[in-house]
Amino acid sequence: MTVNLDDVDWxxxxxxxxxARISVSELxxxxxxxxxxxxERVRRLETTGVITGYHAAVDLxxxxxxxxxxxRLKYPGNRHQxxxxxxxxxxxxxxxxxxxxxxxxxxKVAATSMEHLEALVDELAGFGSTTTGVVYRxxxxxxxxxxx
Amino acid sequence: MTVNLDDVDWxxxxxxxxxARISVSELxxxxxxxxxxxxERVRRLETTGVITGYHAAVDLxxxxxxxxxxxRLKYPGNRHQxxxxxxxxxxxxxxxxxxxxxxxxxxKVAATSMEHLEALVDELAGFGSTTTGVVYRxxxxxxxxxxx
DNA sequence: ACTGAAACCCATATCTT
DNA sequence: AAGATATGGGTTTCAGT
Numbered sequence: 001m002t003v004n005l006d007d008v009d010w011x012x013x014x015x016x017x018x019x020a021r022i023s024v025s026e027l028x029x030x031x032x033x034x035x036x037x038x039x040e041r042v043r044r045l046e047t048t049g050v051i052t053g054y055h056a057a058v059d060l061x062x063x064x065x066x067x068x069x070x071x072r073l074k075y076p077g078n079r080h081q082x083x084x085x086x087x088x089x090x091x092x093x094x095x096x097x098x099x100x101x102x103x104x105x106x107x108k109v110a111a112t113s114m115e116h117l118e119a120l121v122d123e124l125a126g127f128g129s130t131t132t133g134v135v136y137r138x139x140x141x142x143x144x145x146x147x148x
Numbered sequence: 149m150t151v152n153l154d155d156v157d158w159x160x161x162x163x164x165x166x167x168a169r170i171s172v173s174e175l176x177x178x179x180x181x182x183x184x185x186x187x188e189r190v191r192r193l194e195t196t197g198v199i200t201g202y203h204a205a206v207d208l209x210x211x212x213x214x215x216x217x218x219x220r221l222k223y224p225g226n227r228h229q230x231x232x233x234x235x236x237x238x239x240x241x242x243x244x245x246x247x248x249x250x251x252x253x254x255x256k257v258a259a260t261s262m263e264h265l266e267a268l269v270d271e272l273a274g275f276g277s278t279t280t281g282v283v284y285r286x287x288x289x290x291x292x293x294x295x296x
Numbered sequence: 297a298c299t300g301a302a303a304c305c306c307a308t309a310t311c312t313t
Numbered sequence: 314a315a316g317a318t319a320t321g322g323g324t325t326t327c328a329g330t
Contacts, residue, residue: 002210021169036325052206054204061150100282101280101281139253140235144206181315188315
């Protein structure tokens with residue numbers, strides 16, 4: 001499942017994790033390659049599924065979601081379909097991780113207000129018992145792991 | 149703190165959250181705007197801090213990090229500097245949220261192996277008591293909230 | 297697998313409405 | 314805020330190494 005990546009591949013991944021909208025020729029300059037070679041590398045990283053996409057990061061507060069919360073969900077039973085449907089519908093749920101341990105799901109949700117957060121948690125509480133923590137601050141900027 | 153966004157701004161944000169590397173002219177086509185108008189909109193979203201960056205998403209398994217875990221950390225006291233330093237250094241820590249509630253920090257970490265994960269948790273355990281859950285699956289793809 | 301050249305496409309700036 | 318136009322730079326393809 002692991003793909004063999006050399007130094008240049010890692011350099012490309014690093015650059016694109018920080019600034020995904022630089023041009024391929026700019027990328028080529030930064031990793032010391034010709035533009036066509038860099039374009040080919042990027043294509044390979046995309047087709048092999050190493051790079052899965054490019055996404056804009058937004059300031060949630062500025063777009064009207066000043067609250068961020070972590071909701072842990074103890075989910076009894078094994079009927080996961082209804083929860084999946086909720087995740088599809090509610091775009092306020094930004095991330096959902098199913099984990100080992102007592103709290104089966106850890107969710108990251110954005111809310112417009114405490115009332116909104118309350119309503120979201122109520123919806124989730126329909127599936128099991130929840131533990132909610134409101135996020136003071138996101139300590140890290142967006143980034144990925146380095147070369148292992 | 150909130151910025152006023154109209155339908156076109158939201159359409160641009162949506163497009164860039166899904167595909168951040170499309171050209172401005174392609175974006176213009178998708179949101180029914182001229183290229184120069186679209187470019188101007190994007191510039192405004194960037195300078196007002198609505199869009200904070202563009203980032204490549206990678207398949208962690210394919211780059212050698214087959215394990216993902218959620219670590220919750222009970223952090224007694226108020227000396228947060230040493231933890232901040234660890235976050236800077238250890239790029240395996242992908243995200244760190246400081247929250248209300250008993251578990252002050254919720255971290256998302258990537259690991260190359262169980263041994264590696266154990267070492268990471270040991271490092272974190274130096275700061276307080278930890279609760280770790282290994283992630284079975286990330287249920288949602290990368291996305292952002294919709295218009296409130 | 298990378299380079300370099302050519303043709304084509306896109307981005308950016310400026311001006312006009 | 315949108316459209317037109319021009320120019321410089323970026324992307325893509327292909328032959329050559």
